[in-house]
Amino acid sequence: MPSGKRGRFPAGTTVLDAARELGVYVESVCGGRATCGRCQIEVQEGHFAKHKISSFADHISAFGAKEERYARVRDLKEGRRLSCSATIQGDLVIDVPQDVQINAQLVRKSPIDRVIERNPAVQLCYVEVDEPDMHKPLGDLDRLKVMLERDWGWQDLLVSQHLLPQVQSILRNGNWGVTAAIHRDLQSSRPTIIALWPGLKNEAYGIACDIGSTTIAMHLVSLLSGRIAATAGTQNPQIRFGEDLMSRVSYVMMNPDGREAMTKAVRSAVNGLIDEVCKEAEVEPDTLLDAVFVGNPIMHHLFLGIDPTELGQAPFALAVSGAVHTWGSELGLAVNKGARIYLLPCIAGHVGADAAGATLSEGPHRQDRMMLLVDVGTNAEIVLGNRQRLLAASSPTGPAFEGAEISSGQRAAPGAIERVRIDADTLEPKFRVIGVDKWSDEPGFFEEAETVGITGICGSAIIEVVAEMYLSGIITEDGVVDGALAARSPRILTAGRTASYLLHDGKQRITVTQNDVRAIQLAKSALYAGIKLLMEKQGVDTVDTICFAGAFGSFIDPKYAMVLGLIPDCDLAEVKAVGNAAGTGALMALLNRDYRREIEETVQHIEKIETALEPHFQQLFVDAMALPNKVDPFPKLSAQVKLPERKATATQDGDSAAPRRRSREERAARRNRD
Ligand code: FES
Secondary structure: OOOOOOOOOOOOOEHHHHHHHHOOOOOOOOOOOOOOOOOEEEEEOEEEOOOOEEEOHHHEOOOOHHHHHHHHHHOOOOOEEEOOOOEEOOOOEEEOOOOOOOOHHHOOOOOOOOOOOOEOOEEEEEEEOOOOEOOEOOOHHHHHHHHHHHHHOOOOOEEOHHHHHHHHHHHHHOOOEEEEEEEOOOOOOOOEEEEEEEOOOOOOEEEEEEEOOOEEEEEEEEOOOOOEEEEEEEEOHHHHHOOOHHHHHHHHHHOOOHHHHHHHHHHHHHHHHHHHHHHHHOOOHHHEEEEEEEEOHHHHHHHHOOOOHHHHOOOOOOOOOOOEEEEOOOOOOOOOOOOEEEEOOOOOOOOOHHHHHHHHHHOHHHOOOOEEEEEOOOOEEEEEEOOOOEEEEEEOOOOHHHOOOOOOEOOOOOOEEEEEEEOOOOOOEEEEEOOOOOEOOOOOHHHHHOOOOOOEEOHHHHHHHHHHHHHOOOEOOOOOEOHHHHHOOOOEEEEOOEEEEEEEEOOOEEEEOHHHHHHHHHHHHHHHHHHHHHHHHHOOOOOOEEEEEHHHHHHOOHHHHHHHOOOOOOOHHHEEEEEOHHHHHHHHHHHEHHHHHHHHHHHHHOEEOOHHHOOOHHHHHHHHOOOOOOOOOOHHHHHHOOOOOOOOOOOOOOOOHHHHHHHHHHHHHHHHHO
């Protein structure tokens, strides 16, 4: 357990051998010498009707001398056994714990609440090599290979070139006992010795890294226990070359050394993070042996040193779409010289290895329910489907959801308004500010807010305030701020033909203008139209579950996202934020190479839809400008939230504005498509 694999073995077989024969991954570094402690298992006792097995402690051999010694010296936890020593004496149900922890100081609370079964591409193997013998003139390295084959079954081993000059001294320093790190990712590829240490080396690490256009996030993970030892993030320094992806592509096109500069910037940020996580976990960068990266296609290309210009224009051709296997030394990363790097495959020219990572993490391809997976950034990546069929597209949402293009927009930082409610009768707002515990209508709020200030509106609150303005009748379903309400409330400010809503009047005046509402409408229409296009291709009117990936998804309230019509109608309980799913996918691929094969296979079957080439996209975009939508009903949402009656627009321009507005929206849709 937990794999559920079972088999019959002669009494006296070690549990480790039985596990290997069944294809169950149990870690072992010392090769059964009972010194590394990595092979721990637990016996489950009792009658297991489901398995038709009665499993008891006396069905496993008693502690032998070696196991006894390990338990005494290393403190083997109660109930744990070393599977390399313990032998099968009767029917057994065996648990393979996924958290065998040797270096207790590295225990951190995992930011990822799932157990990932391990089967990493790198394995540590301790061997004792014969000393040189004049009569058998086999070289040091050759004798090492003989032992790795005899003790571990590795045949046909390759050796990383950088180790050749070191083999002699490492063997002698270890008094002929050495630990080799063997890398084998694809079953068909030859295994390679990528690192070598004198004596028993009982820890190896890997990194899982998500290179986002705004932030880069990294986990440092023990390859032997699966524990996350440290996590860190930093801003992507490429921002200085351009805020969004297209401006970075333009930078490459306009500047002869632009590509090099951006590649250098992202690699040095990655190295900075490696340094940070290693220091935090007190780990030598030399023990980093494997790394998995995900990123959108442009980040992916720039990290690999590939010119992304082709991704800036149709047909958005990727230089490489399949998974990439390379070396840390090739990318100038501060890891072990033999460390390997793996990049998940890209799905399409606009849908990258990050979306592949999120797909691997959330697993729409492993279920029958219709799952919508959305990662909202300046470009939303959308995956829709189930076990039968998966579709993917990207939609140009622009930076409005991140607070850019919004008059009072700002980053989610202390002082930013993060939650908003508007009283439908009085049109008075109440809000919460990051860094202050109270709502603005609670006593003491303004005194507390003095310290951080009230400085702007962050992405989550922009969604809420526009949705609340709609629910309280301040804006119509067409997104027009109703200037006539100025007679009812001083919160409605009019200027010429447009009106705005005064959210806070303090040192900084925070208003939501007609242009702000328009920017949000354009962004949400682009997202919804992309989703709707995929739903039409799938032939479905509804989805069963919605996963919001990325930082944005973690902070927005699904109810308000649906009121605005960012996402289609769905049971609100089925809408969830899944955090950095792309990073989780990278972690899964780091800890278990079977996941690499799974996503490589899945990506091949994902149908890519290019929104820019779909003539119908424009109509879907125009329909999606309305709140929540001009044509699509939201029955599940309406059952939980009272939506305003649909009515004609209350524009001050009168009805004659409608055709003009429509053509403005169509122009915007065209612009987005282009
Ligand atoms: Fe090392 Fe069992 S394999 S202690």
